[in-house]
Structure formats: structure tokens, C-alpha cells
Amino acid sequence: xxxxxxxxxxxxxxxxxxxxxxxxxxxxxxxxxxxxxxxxxxxxxxxxxxxxxxxxxxxxxxxxxxxxxxxxxxxxxxxxxxxxxxxxxxxxxxxxxxxxxxxxxxxxxxxxxxxxxxxxxxxxxxxxxxxxxxxxxxxxxxxxxxxxxxxxxxxxxxxxxxxxxxxxxxxxxxxxxxxxxxxxxxxxxxxxxxxxxxxxxxxxxxxxxxxxxxxxxxxxxxxxxxxxxxxxxxxxxxxxxxxxxxxxxxxxxxxxxxxxxxxxxxxxxxxxxxxxxxxxxxxxxxxxxxxxxxxxxxxxxxxxxxxxxxxxxxxxxxxxxxxxxxxxxxxxxxxxxxxxxxxxxxxxxxxxxxxxxxxxxxxxxxxxxxxxxxxxxxxxxxxxxxxxxxxxxxxxxxxxxxxxxxxxxxxxxxxxxxxxx
Amino acid sequence: xxxxxxxxxxxxxxxxxxxxxxxxxxxxxxxxxxxxxxxxxxxxxxxxxxxxxxxxxxxxxxxxxxxxxxxxxxxxxxxxxxxxxxxxxxxxxxxxxxxxxxxxxxxxxxxxxxxxxxxxxxxxxxxxxxxxxxxxxxxxxxxxxxxxxxxxxxxxxxxxxxxxxxxxxxxxxxxxxxxxxxxxxxxxxxxxxxxxxxxxxxxxxxxxxxxxxxxxxxxxxxxxxxxxxxxxxxxxxxxxxxxxxxxxxxxxxxxxxxxxxxxxxxxxxxxxxxxxxxxxxxxxxxxxxxxxxxxxxxxxxxxxxxxxxxxxxxxxxxxxxxxxxxxxxxxxxxxxxxxxxxxxxxxxxxxxxxxxxxxxxxxxxxxxx
Numbered sequence: 001x002x003x004x005x006x007x008x009x010x011x012x013x014x015x016x017x018x019x020x021x022x023x024x025x026x027x028x029x030x031x032x033x034x035x036x037x038x039x040x041x042x043x044x045x046x047x048x049x050x051x052x053x054x055x056x057x058x059x060x061x062x063x064x065x066x067x068x069x070x071x072x073x074x075x076x077x078x079x080x081x082x083x084x085x086x087x088x089x090x091x092x093x094x095x096x097x098x099x100x101x102x103x104x105x106x107x108x109x110x111x112x113x114x115x116x117x118x119x120x121x122x123x124x125x126x127x128x129x130x131x132x133x134x135x136x137x138x139x140x141x142x143x144x145x146x147x148x149x150x151x152x153x154x155x156x157x158x159x160x161x162x163x164x165x166x167x168x169x170x171x172x173x174x175x176x177x178x179x180x181x182x183x184x185x186x187x188x189x190x191x192x193x194x195x196x197x198x199x200x201x202x203x204x205x206x207x208x209x210x211x212x213x214x215x216x217x218x219x220x221x222x223x224x225x226x227x228x229x230x231x232x233x234x235x236x237x238x239x240x241x242x243x244x245x246x247x248x249x250x251x252x253x254x255x256x257x258x259x260x261x262x263x264x265x266x267x268x269x270x271x272x273x274x275x276x277x278x279x280x281x282x283x284x285x286x287x288x289x290x291x292x293x294x295x296x297x298x299x300x301x302x303x304x305x306x307x308x309x310x311x312x313x314x315x316x317x318x319x320x321x322x323x324x325x326x327x328x329x330x331x332x333x334x335x336x337x338x339x340x341x342x343x344x345x346x347x348x349x350x351x352x353x354x355x356x357x358x359x360x361x362x363x364x365x366x367x368x369x370x371x372x373x374x375x376x377x378x379x380x381x382x383x384x385x386x387x388x389x390x391x392x393x394x395x396x397x398x399x400x401x402x403x404x405x406x407x408x409x410x411x412x413x414x415x416x417x418x419x420x421x
Numbered sequence: 422x423x424x425x426x427x428x429x430x431x432x433x434x435x436x437x438x439x440x441x442x443x444x445x446x447x448x449x450x451x452x453x454x455x456x457x458x459x460x461x462x463x464x465x466x467x468x469x470x471x472x473x474x475x476x477x478x479x480x481x482x483x484x485x486x487x488x489x490x491x492x493x494x495x496x497x498x499x500x501x502x503x504x505x506x507x508x509x510x511x512x513x514x515x516x517x518x519x520x521x522x523x524x525x526x527x528x529x530x531x532x533x534x535x536x537x538x539x540x541x542x543x544x545x546x547x548x549x550x551x552x553x554x555x556x557x558x559x560x561x562x563x564x565x566x567x568x569x570x571x572x573x574x575x576x577x578x579x580x581x582x583x584x585x586x587x588x589x590x591x592x593x594x595x596x597x598x599x600x601x602x603x604x605x606x607x608x609x610x611x612x613x614x615x616x617x618x619x620x621x622x623x624x625x626x627x628x629x630x631x632x633x634x635x636x637x638x639x640x641x642x643x644x645x646x647x648x649x650x651x652x653x654x655x656x657x658x659x660x661x662x663x664x665x666x667x668x669x670x671x672x673x674x675x676x677x678x679x680x681x682x683x684x685x686x687x688x689x690x691x692x693x694x695x696x697x698x699x700x701x702x703x704x705x706x707x708x709x710x711x712x713x714x715x716x717x718x719x720x721x722x723x724x725x726x727x728x729x730x731x732x733x734x735x736x737x738x739x740x741x742x743x744x745x746x747x748x749x750x751x752x753x754x755x756x757x758x759x760x761x762x763x764x765x766x767x768x769x770x771x772x773x774x775x776x777x778x779x780x781x782x783x784x785x786x787x788x789x790x
Contacts (some may be wrong), residue, residue, distance in 0.1 A: 116719060118718050118725070122735060273604075281733035301732070312734075384609075385608075385609075413735075
């Protein structure tokens with residue numbers, strides 16, 4: 001790693017050169033330099049997009065800046081201005097000049113993070129109550145001075161992601177929460193994106209920064225958080241999910257989607273709705289059999305949070321349909337036991353697969369019909385929207401399925417800000 | 422020169438004309454005519470008066486010419502009673518015995534407006550509005566009736582007057598959500614990105630109990646629906662409010678109902694949220710009187726009892742009422758002057774358009790001292 005601003009400069013093969021000028025007035029820092037990805041004009045433009053994506057980026061208002069040449073300047077900053085024009089010459093050479101204006105946050109080298117966590121029991125038809133849901137929060141293991149204000153006790157487990165170790169903190173049950181609570185902690189700049197939710201696009205896949213500069217490429221993309229990855233299958237309209245084993249990526253497991261009895265056969269569009277290290281959310285426009293452009297819209301929203309093994313999905317359509325999600329290749333499954341007095345929230349693989357992992361599909365906000373021999377869930381009635389969660393991970397027996405359900409039952413949101421110590 | 426619309430108040434509007442607006446056109450713009458704003462630039466010659474009224478998204482009364490190029494005045498609701506209490510005042514007492522909500526609305530509505538959709542609100546009232554001793558404009562009388570029955574009203578840009586429960590008149594189930602970050606349109610929810618979101622909260626008006634003095638020394642008391650507050654010594658907070666309302670007849674049931682309604686009114690905290698957004702033509706999605714979702718965890722604007730699927734996530738927004746909207750007269754709208762004879766003059770080519778930026782007062786109206 002040399003120089004990086006947020007995710008810009010972190011992607012393999014797309015390093016950012018140290019700025020030629022770092023003019024710091026104390027209140028602001030003006031940086032200027034050049035960027036280039038040797039040998040690839042396209043990748044130079046993609047690196048440029050990563051820088052430009054931080055201007056007006058509401059999902060990452062504070063970014064870590066790391067300078068190997070000037071480590072005293074490394075810390076957390078707001079990006080106030082970004083300028084990286086493309087000229088006829090830069091489009092040929094791949095060499096782009098950039099200027100940045102950064103504003104250091106209070107105590108920029110060692111600030112305090114505050115995650116405002118909003119948690120509530122999802123409205124559900126499974127009869128689950130607040131005692132059944134467990135809010136959770138995941139941070140890189142390099143965190144220090146962590147406390148959840150108002151709820152000092154929590155269970156900590158350590159997990160391994162492709163980026164490094166994560167702490168996984170269960171604060172629960174949700175009946176102990178009063179709506180929102182704030183977690184305070186510190187993360188060094190180099191650990192900010194460890195286990196972070198990310199959205200990548202292109203060939204080779206590179207991180208997309210912000211919401212505006214995503215390309216209309218529905219074929220080459222990936223959602224990831226270092227624990228689970230979601231990619232489009234080679235057959236359009238299907239998704240692959242891979243799981244981190246602790247050593248390597250396992251899978252993928254392929255899932256299909258069916259609307260009104262018609263198989264989803266492709267995507268019309270891809271929209272990035274949220275793109276921050278704590279959460280990424282994208283929307284796919286759907287094409288399905290017997291579809292034509294005049295028949296209205298159907299969308300599939302996919303959301304991935306840091307530390308979560310479950311991809312949260314949400315169907316929506318202009319008209320009422322049945323919505324089915326399930327294994328592309330039939331896989332025997334069993335109903336997941338309901339929590340407390342609740343009914344079954346979904347299905348899971350009856351046996352672990354060749355990787356020693358299992359899939360699960362959960363859904364709690366509308367009545368679902370389970371097809372256990374084939375491993376699918378379908379809404380019991382036609383409707384315009386439906387929720388689901390796709391899990392793929394370690395085979396830990398029924399105790400793990402309870403945890404999957406407990407976490408899925410909680411609607412959570414995290415807003416990250418820097419506060420003065 | 423924006424338009425300000427307020428819930429059950431006339432509001433104001435102002436439009437500036439460009440310097441090249443012809444003099445002969447400006448000469449046509451007589452006071453106490455009307456200005457209509459449409460969603461698009463239509464050819465007024467192809468629509469009759471009823472068609473123009475039906476298409477209008479806002480109608481104001483031309484009551485002020487600050488300069489030769491500036492038009493302004495109150496909204497159409499001023500025909501019900503303006504800010505000074507002037508209007509088509511009653512010259513004979515208005516009396517109903519066991520009058521229903523709809524009967525009272527019909528009895529109080531002046532001839533300058535026509536009845537639109539009047540939906541029932543439970544209850545009856547026997548009362549006389551006295552011309553001189555009550556000295557209420559039709560709007561003042563109508564406001565009193567609304568407070569008594571628990572109803573609301575809305576004046577449409579075509580001059581029709583709707584009244585009933587707020588659920589019958591406005592979108593009480595929100596269809597728009599406000600966040601700090603940019604948001605697009607889901608199928609059922611419109612995202613409103615806020616360029617400014619200011620939250621002000623106070624308990625200046627909070628009262629635990631109302632003491633009502635009505636007509637002829639009739640009295641009644643009403644308690645706030647809930648009282649979670651305590652005084653310095655740990656006792657339940659007691660903050661009583663004295664209300665003198667000679668319009669409330671000295672009838673036991675009426676006094677009690679009115680006292681209860683007043684106690685409910687004065688038990689609400691003043692939560693004022695000022696929202697500014699650049700979203701184009703916001704009033705098409707969110708009108709005054711509608712409910713709106715607001716989500717800003719950093720300011721505590723959340724409600725975990727409420728969940729909304731939006732942009733792939735479940736958010737827990739607060740529901741707040743839009744009480745006023747100030748919106749710019751932006752390029753793309755159509756502006757027309759209607760004279761006393763119902764003849765229209767198209768002002769659209771000569772309007773000095775405003776930049777985007779709509780401000781909502783939501784939750785509670787801004788205090789004006």
C-alpha cells in the first residue's frame with residue numbers, strides 16, 4: 001500500500017501515487033498530483049472514478065487517508081473538493097492530474113468513531129416477538145475502546161474474513177433496545193475497510209466508490225463483505241453466493257428467481273443505492289420469461305452489511321406476482337425451526353455440501369410456501385413485494401440456524417460519524 | 422417570490438415578471454383578480470374557465486402590486502376570511518340545532534366558494550354564531566367547527582371546499598421519505614433528499630390541563646391524554662392553561678368536548694422540522710396536510726414502531742405532518758392571470774423563474790412572534 005484516499009488506491013493493481021504537493025493550512029489540506037495505472041488507460045479512468053466518487057458522497061463522509069511517504073498526515077478527512085479532468089492527452093496516456101481539498105476531522109489521526117445503530121423487530125407473520133431478535137454489530141478486530149452506550153454487555157465472537165479478523169458483537173435481545181444506541185470506538189485508518197461491505201464492477205473487478213459512478217454493467221459485478229460474496233451467474237438472471245472458509249472462498253451456490261411462475265432470465269439495470277463500508281445495497285431491474293418492456297417493472301434489491309453471512313433481499317414489482325427464490329439445482333432442505341412461539345422462518349440444507357457448508361433461505365414478512373425437496377421458497381399469494389435472506393456458510397447445526405433467524409428478524413441501520421474524543 | 426401554502430391558512434404567493442413584459446399586458450393585471458399556476462404551459466385559449474380551474478395546481482388572489490412587475494397576495498382561502506378577519510362576514514346569526522358536521526359546513530360556507538367533498542365526522546352541535554358578539558369571519562367560524570368536531574378542511578385550486586376527517590382529505594399514510602442522503606423513487610415510496618434538515622423541539626406550549634371558560638360563564642376542564650413529565654420534586658408535572666372562548670356555548674356536553682379537544686391540542690410538543698430540498702416540483706408528491714416520513718438517526722428522528730422498506734433497507738422513520746410548503750415558481754410551470762370576467766392572460770413567457778429549492782415546515786408550524 002502506498003497512498004490511498006478511502007478505497008481509491010486500495011484495489012489490487014490500481015495504486016495511487018503519493019501527491020506531489022500536500023499543502024496543509026491546519027484547517028484544510030490541498031493535495032495535487034497525478035494518477036496512472038501503468039499499461040491500462042481504462043484502469044486509470046476507473047481509479048479516477050474512485051477519486052471522483054468521494055465528492056458529495058453521503059455514504060462515506062469521512063474517509064481514511066494513508067500516506068506512506070508522509071505518515072504524519074495519515075488520518076481521517078472530509079473530502080471537500082475533487083478535481084481530476086480528463087484531457088485528450090490523459091485519455092491516451094492514462095496519466096491524469098488530480099487536485100483534492102481535504103478537511104481533517106477533529107483529532108484526525110486518532111478520532112473517535114460513533115456508529116448510530118437503529119434496530120427494530122421486523123414486522124413479521126411468523127409470530128416472532130422482540131425477545132426473538134438479536135441486534136448485532138461487526139467491526140474489524142483492530143478496533144479499540146469499543147463500547148455500546150446504554151448497553152454495556154454484549155457477546156463477542158471473532159470471525160475470519162478474507163480481509164482479516166472481525167469482531168462480531170451480539171447486543172440483544174432487541175427488547176433491551178430503546179430504538180437506537182450509539183457504539184463508540186476507534187479504528188486505525190489501515191483497518192477501516194477490513195471486512196467492509198463493498199461493490200465492485202468491471203473486468204477485473206474493482207471497487208466502485210459512491211453511488212453515481214457505477215457503470216451500467218449488469219454482468220461483471222460483485223457484492224462482498226469478506227465473508228460472503230454475491231456475483232451474477234454465467235446464466236443471466238441467477239446469482240452465485242460464495243462463502244469464506246477462513247482460508248479460501250468456497251462455493252458458489254447458485255440461486256434462481258422466479259416471478260409469477262416465470263424464471264428471471266436477466267437484468268435490465270443495476271443501481272447502487274447505498275455504498276459505504278458498513279452497508280452496500282444495490283437494485284437489479286429484472287427480465288423474466290414472457291416479459292416485455294411494457295409490462296411494468298420488477299426489482300430485486302440486495303443488501304449486504306459488514307459482518308453478515310446473510311444477503312438481505314427484497315422483491316418489488318408494479319403488479320402482484322408470486323415470488324420464488326431457491327436453489328437452481330434441486331437440493332434437499334429442511335424447515336428451520338421457529339424461534340420461541342414463532343413459526344418456521346425458512347429452509348436450510350438438510351446436509352452440508354462438499355465444502356462442508358449449508359445454505360439457508362429465510363423470509364418473515366409474508367406467508368411463504370416451502371418446497372423442501374427442491375430447496376425453494378415462494379410467496380403463498382401474489383403480492384407486489386416480498387422479503388428474503390440468503391445465507392451460505394459453515395455447517396454449525398441448528399444452533400446456527402437460530403442465530404441466522406435471530407439476526408434476520410432485526411431491521412438494522414448504521415450511520416457512521418466521527419466525533420471529538 | 423415563492424408560493425407558501427399552509428394548512429387551513431391562506432398562505433401567500435408572489436411572482437415577478439421580466440423586464441420585457443409588455444405594458445399592455447401588465448395593464449390587464451387588475452387587483453382582486455386571480456393568478457393560477459398550472460403544472461405545464463397550456464394554451465389558455467383552448468380551455469374554458471372550468472377547464473383552467475380544474476387544471477390549476479395553485480390559485481391565488483392578486484391583492485398586491487409592490488412594483489409594476491411584481492404580483493402577489495394571499496391564497497384562494499382568503500375568500501373564506503383573510504388574515505385580518507375580513508371576508509364575507511355573516512350579517513345574520515347562524516344557528517343550527519343538533520347540526521351535523523356537514524350541515525355546519527354548508528351553513529358557514531360563503532357564496533364565494535362552492536362545496537366540494539364533505540365527508541361525515543361524528544357528532545352534532547347546537548350553537549349560534551352571533552354576528553357581532555362572536556365577530557368571526559367564515560374562516561374563524563369554520564376553524565371553530567373543525568376544532569369542535571375534530572375535522573379539517575382544504576380549499577382546492579378550483580374553488581371547491583372539501584371538509585371531513587383528515588384521512589379523507591390528505592395522504593395520512595406517507596408516500597415520501599426524507600433523508601439526508603440522496604434517494605430515488607421506489608415503487609411505492611418517493612425519496613426526498615434534504616439539502617437542509619433542521620430540527621427544533623420545545624415544550625413551550627405543553628399543558629397538562631385546560632381550564633375552559635365558554636359563553637355565559639360556562640366552564641369545563643380537560644386533561645392531556647398522557648403526562649409523562651415530573652416537576653422538580655418528582656410529582657406529576659402540573660401546567661394548567663386557561664382558555665377563554667366565548668364561542669363555546671354554555672352547554673355541558675359541548676364545553677366538555679371542547680375542553681378535551683383543547684387539552685389534546687396543547688399536549689403536543691412543538692416539533693418543528695424545516696426541510697429544504699432541490700427535488701423538482703415536490704408539491705406533486707407531497708402536499709400540505711400530507712404526512713411525511715423523516716429519517717435522520719443522527720438527530721433522533723426515528724420511530725422503531727414504524728418500518729418502511731426503502732432502497733433495499735428497512736428504515737424506521739418518524740411520521741410528521743406537512744403544515745406548510747414554500748415552493749419556487751420554476752420553469753416548466755404555467756402562470757395565468759384570470760380577470761373578474763373569467764378571461765385569462767398567459768403570463769408564462771414573462772415570468773422571472775426561480776431556482777429550485779422547496780422548504781417544508783413539518784411537524785409543527787414555525788413560531789411567529
